[in-house]
Amino acid sequence: MPVKKTFAALAAALALALPGGSALAANDTLKIGFVGVTSGPKAAWGISNVRCMQTRAKWVNDEGGVKIGGKTYDIEIITWDTQDSPTRAKEGMEKMVQEGIRYVVGPNTDPTAAAVRPVAEQDGVMYFPYAFPKELYSKPAGNAVLGMIANYQSGPAIYKHLKENSGVKSIAFLAANESDALSQRKGGVAAAKALGLKVLAEDAYQSDTRDFVPVVTPVVKLKPDLLVLSGVAGGTAPLVIRALRELGYKGLISTETAQDAAQLKQGAGDLANGFISVGGASTPEIRSAKMEEFIKRYTADHGQYDDESNTKVYALEYILETLKANPKALDDVKVFQAAMDDFSAPNPYLKGNEKLQYVGNSSFGQKRQLGVPMVVTEYRDGEFETLFVTKAD
Amino acid sequence: MEQIVVNGLYLGAQYALIALGLTLIFALMNVLNFAHGQMYVLGGFVSYVVYGKFGLPFPLALLASALTLLFVGAAVERFLFRRVLKKSVREESTMLLAAGLAFFFDGIILLLFGQKQRGVPKIVDGIWNWEAGEVIIANDRIAVGVCAILLIVSFIAFMQYTKPGRAMRALAQDKTAAQLMGVNIDRYGMLGFALGAMLAGVVGGLLVAITGVSSGIGGPISIKAFLMVMIGGAGVVPGAIAGGFILGMLESVGLATLRTYGDITYLVIFASLMVFLSIRPHGLMGKPWG
Incomplete structure (x- = not known):
């Protein structure tokens, strides 16, 4: 006791x-x-x-x-x-x-x-x-x-910046065949047209696609100044970028979704350099x-x-x-x-x-x-570098 | 057009290799292995760890994927499918077991390797550019395509000219007759299942160099493998190879020619397949009697 x-x-x-x-x-x-x-x-x-x-x-x-x-x-x-x-x-x-x-x-x-x-x-x-x-x-x-930040807020800001600073005149869109991505593509196309950009393609792919070479072959032939990967998932972006660059695409690539630098580095390496995305709200x-x-x-x-x-x-x-x-x-x-x-x-x-x-x-x-804050970033050598910062409203 | 054909052949080579393992297991054991895609994913992750994380040579990573899945396949057959096949004559028992196994592997893979897409450094640098851009293909894709074709040829030679290969073919043709002729059906059943799993693992390990790997992609890969087997004929090795190349070519041509109508390539492929199967339910090379 x-x-x-x-x-x-x-x-x-x-x-x-x-x-x-x-x-x-x-x-x-x-x-x-x-x-x-x-x-x-x-x-x-x-x-x-x-x-x-x-x-x-x-x-x-x-x-x-x-x-x-x-x-x-x-x-x-x-x-x-x-x-x-x-x-x-x-x-x-x-x-x-x-x-x-x-x-x-x-x-x-x-x-x-x-x-x-x-x-x-x-x-x-x-x-x-x-x-x-x-x-x-x-x-x-x-x-x-x-x-x-929504794509219809970041998209116009990115396209405008690239039109004014990188001389972008033509644009193409590539989205997974699912509601999020297609709705983002629709918003992106409207924003691009409003800015006077020439829309060359509005392509789509199966969301479970693993090898993007056959998907991006036609759009590479069109040689757009900017290719937008509407609503692309973090795991998919490196696969698309790699296929595009390996097929000789020289233009800019962007998306309105947030991405993961580690995944880009691992999946696409240096080929992902210059990829523009909406970053996290901090730099x-x-x-x-x-x-x-x-x-x-x-x-x-x-x-x-x-x-x-x-x-x-x-x-x-x-x-x-x-x-x-x-x-x-x-x-x-x-x-x-x-x-x-x-x-x-x-x-x-x-x-x-x-x-x-x-x-x-x-x-x-x-x-x-x-x-x-709306932070637009550019991927370079495993890191996101700030391209510009603005506000949504 | 040349680029589209090259894309189709390259896709076809990898698809054929994926379908081979599935059709082998079906031929030997009459089991629809719904976990085939998950076995592919497991092979991919083994290669990722050995080559991508530990920095060991890529061939060693492929070997590790092959051996891991060989062992996993043998264990799955020995401790799960063989017991079920002996206790139940209902085909859905093995189908349910295979589906359960697929969910189990999905869970285990997620637990072990996480949810993120994983990639590895390129196995071969450089690009092959033919006729000033008429055909462009990265050298690592050529290497993977060649490896896939070599593996397919080796597999066919193994099945054609070795004693275990002949035994497995006999088993696939008529299990009872093979048993009466002295073929040990347990041993060769296990070997066949292990080989089928190994093929899935090897192709997963091979393709990690191109498309990376992530948990959760096993289901769609299984669906594609079933599609190829349906085209070529279930349980027929040449049928799986033909199915793989046909699907690869259909995909490549469809994506290039139908893109202005939206993402309808697979819709068209599925619709065509339904019509085709209604006319020829046993596929291109399958036999109506099983």
């Missing part, structure tokens, strides 16, 4: 002595959901989201939690892999509702984002997709907030010390940092800061929506006096987009 008592006393003393132990026990939990793709060819998009959320949540929890309306919460990230299937995505959103979650990051693709919309709107969930259909963010829709020149700290923590937790996470870091930050400013939004997303127009908070990830502010008026007629 004395031994048991001694153990109990030791255990109690240990619990009290552990740093943060009592605070952790006292904090309530704020669950934030993630419904997105973390397996298959597009997995990199969702995994980047999850890792950003987990890294930031752990950081907040390590510092004692987040204070919202006089209470302190530990953040718990609940994840669901859609496997890029609309049915799975809907199931995922239903699971979030069952868990009482009001704020969900994702999904990552057009069909999955469209699939979760009815559940989110019916059950009062705000979700932050990385998908581009305008109807998700335009009235009467109100629950979706675009988490990144060494504009990032703050807090962003540097985030990158350090992310790398420590997950091994390798990727450029896309520079954008994905923002969703959780926006959710938490908006909730901190409007505690009643914890249980009512209508309060969150009402606050979005005037919301403003310091942007912790950028130098200077930059703000976190919702944008999107010009594209959606209402503020349903996270305000993040």
Whole structure:
């Protein structure tokens, strides 16, 4: 018996002595959901989201939690892999509702984002997709907030820059035969025509294509000044670029999606030099010390940092800061929506006096987009170099 | 036009090699190996690790892929398919087992190698440019194409002129007769399955030098392999080779000529295949009696 008592006393003393132990026990939990793709060819998009959320949540929890309306919460990230299937995505959103979650990051693709919309709107969930259909963010829709720069925002900016600085006059488009890529191609073609560029081709390929030589042979013969790989997945881009360059294509290549430098280096090597893409919302020149700290923590937790996470870091930050400013939004997303127009908070990830502010008026007629820098990059020797930085709205 | 023909031949060589293993397993065991694409992926990742990560010579990486899949194929036959085939006469039992195996391999590959697309340094540098750009093909693609053709020829020679090859052909023609003639059906069944898996692994290892590899691509590769086998005739080695080259050529010509109508090449291929199979259900070289 004395031994048991001694153990109990030791255990109690240990619990009290552990740093943060009592605070952790006292904090309530704020669950934030993630419904997105973390397996298959597009997995990199969702995994980047999850890792950003987990890294930031752990950081907040390590510092004692987040204070919202006089209470302190530990953040718990609940994840669901859609496997890029609309049915799975809907199931995922239903699971979030069952868990009482009001704020969900994702999904990552057009069909999955469209699939979760009815559940989110019916059950009062705000979700932050990385998908581009305008109807998700335009009235009467109100629950979706675009988490990144859309192709119809970055495309015109890239084409204009290349027209003015590289003398681009003709353009061709190549997209996978799936809704995301085709919709991005459509937007790109419209933007190119509006700029007066000559559109030479609007080609498509099977999304499971592995060898692109037969696919790109006809378009190489057309010799466009710029070839746009609309909505190309990170794993596919090096394969297309390699085939293009090996067939002797000398023009520029660009895309409006974020890419992975490591994959480009491994899959295409020097052939990928000069490839233009939309980078993550951060560059060494504009990032703050807090962003540097985030990158350090992310790398420590997950091994390798990727450029896309520079954008994905923002969703959780926006959710938490908006909730901190409007505690009643914890249980009512209508309060969150009402606050979005005037919301403003310091942007912790950028130098200077930059703000976190919702944008999107010009594209959606209402503020349903996270305000993040639009960084256009050029791949060179394993790194992304900043081509130019601008804003979406 | 020359470029389109060269593209078709190159694609056909790799497709034929993919289809060979699948048709061999079907011929010997009447098993539709839905995990064939996953075996290809596993072979690709083995090559990626040996050549891309450890920096060892590419032929050694190919050998590692071949041996790994030879072992995996033998184990799968010995501990899974042989038991099922002995206990169940229903064909769907092996089909379900193969489908389960495909999901299992997908999961294991994802766990071991992650979700990212992986590539390796080029095995041969340079480009072959014929007639000032009429035909352009990278030297590493030529090397892979030649390797694929050499492997196909070696496989045919093995099946034609060696004792195990003859035994497996006998097994494919008539299992009972082969058994009565003294062929050890367990041993040669296992050898055939292992060889089929090895072929998938070798082609995966070979093509990692061109298209890289990533988890999750096994399913589409299996579908293409089934397509080739359907064209050529199930369980017939020359049929698989013909099916591979026909599909490669159809793809190359279709992508070049139908592109202005959208991405309809495979739609046209599938539609043509349905018509073709309704007229000739056993494919080009298959036999109506099995």
